[in-house]
Amino acid sequence: MKSNQDASQERWPRRNRMWLATAGTLVAYVLFLQVAFGIPTLVRELAATGILPLAAALALLVMTYVVRCWRVADYFPRETRGRFRRLLRLTLVHNLLNIMLPLRSGEASFPLLMRSEFGMPLARATAALLFMRLLDLHALLAAAGIGLVIGKGGEWWTVVAWLAFLLAPVPLFALKDAILKMAGRLPERPRVLVDEMGRGMPVNAMAFLRAWGATLMNWGVKVAVLAWVLRLMDVAPLSASFGGALGGELSSVLPVHAPGGVGTYAAGIVAGTLSFGAAASPGALEVISKAAVNAHLLILISALLGTGMAILIAPSKDGA
Template identity: 55%
Template sequence: MNAEGDASRVSWLVRNRMTVLSLSAVVAYAAFVQWIWGWPVLFRQWAEIGLIPVLSALALLVGTYFIRCYRIYDYFPTETRGRFLTLLRVTQVHNLLNIMLPFRAGETSFPILMRSEFAVPLARSTSALLLMRLLDLHALFAAAGIGLVIARDDQALGWLLWGLFLVSPLALFLLKGSMLALLQRRLPEKLGKLLVEVEAGLPANALVFVRAWLMTVLNWSTKVAVLAWVLATMGVLPFAACFGGALGGELSSVLPVHAPAGVGTYPAGITAGAISFGAPASGSAFDLLASASVNAHLLIIVSAVAGTLLSVLLSPRR
């Protein structure tokens, strides 16, 4: 009997290991924050900002989720037509899982949800997700490049290189036909059939690609601007460091390795980004930056939960 009970507990732990790992990391992180600063100190920062600015920042962050959803809605017009709110729920569940699960394990939920809700083949939705993540990275690196160009002495060359980097996705997209044709000739027949599904997950033409890219730029520029404003409101100086901190935090969230719920990695990304853009690396200013980075991370988590709850309310499951 004991052996059966032990086996059952082990089996439960194996099935729910991701959840257990995520909850353990969150609890440990909460205890660490309490030990270093104390949660009342962090909440006092929000009280000093005021209710209206906090709600405004939260509303703008939730608004970016609608932009992300529209990007996918426009990307799969046939499958999602007339079901925007259902798609919003799918994208929000995927976003929340992506935040809460470690090592980007939540990404696997997107193709599964798209197949169950909209009958989109796994290969096609996975291909679309990969392209969107590449566009996300490109938009963030392009935003970071602005700061690097401004810091250069030879700004003319810097802006030229930045402009070439900015339009590079469109150039690669225009070459996709020849590259896919080459792969189609070289791959075995079975992989060739899979490549057809992968190609179906790419934009049908340059106009669709440009719209997806513009939605990506709008989404990330809004999110980075809001986070930079929040950091500046909390007293992080100079403002360039607030911009760098927002970029650092978001870069940590889209890279392959991140902690459950981003605990530790997201605030570390904010801190590293802010220091690289001129924030002090020691003293009271550094302590302020560290606590502000934790609060900015809390705002991201709250906005993700609020966006998910809103999507569920707007589009309840049948």
């Protein structure tokens, strides 16, 4: 009995090493922020943006989770019909895991949760997730492209280029059968990836348009909110605020995501603001760095609020 207990105690750190790494990284990050800026200073500067703007930003960010949930419900109407609360809880839990676990490992929770909650095959949920992530990446870049248009003074050619990029998924989806057929000539590994993506695509044009529209709404709102918050924190010009929003979100979408996004999210914001025209003087960099940390804090708070919602809306055993 004792040997079994000792073995279980030895296995516990191994089983929970990812969460232990996440907790350790968060503690180290808090200590770094205290040394670099001072936690009270960051809190004061966040509060200086105003209670109403912060509350509005948090409400809009949480709303984007509901939009994501609707997209999944519309994607799998037969499996999720009448169980929106259960699906919303799944979406909110998946979002928190995505933020808190490193290197996008939280993504693996989506097909696992879909299988446990709705009996969906792992291959189908994984293929759909892959296609939705491609839509997410396109919509994120399109939303941030607004900053480029603003940075160029709204010149006609920038508007045309942005619209062409924005609408690019429509003709690509119309040509999907031809593209998938051509992909059959690829080497095995990329061909398998393309085949998986094809199986995860919407069943028809109307389903695609709904998924695409929900994706654009989700990322358009999120990038606009983050750009607005960064602008309230004195990140200038406005195009740099959009660049910062893009940089932060790209850091969470790409496989360089640190546990909780600590360090990488703020670094992405700083890089994005500088790429979109922010000044690189020491004073400006200090302002941008503090704004980046506080914008990341806002994202974490919205995720935690979402998790609280997931607990509150948890259905009964037989409920929807």
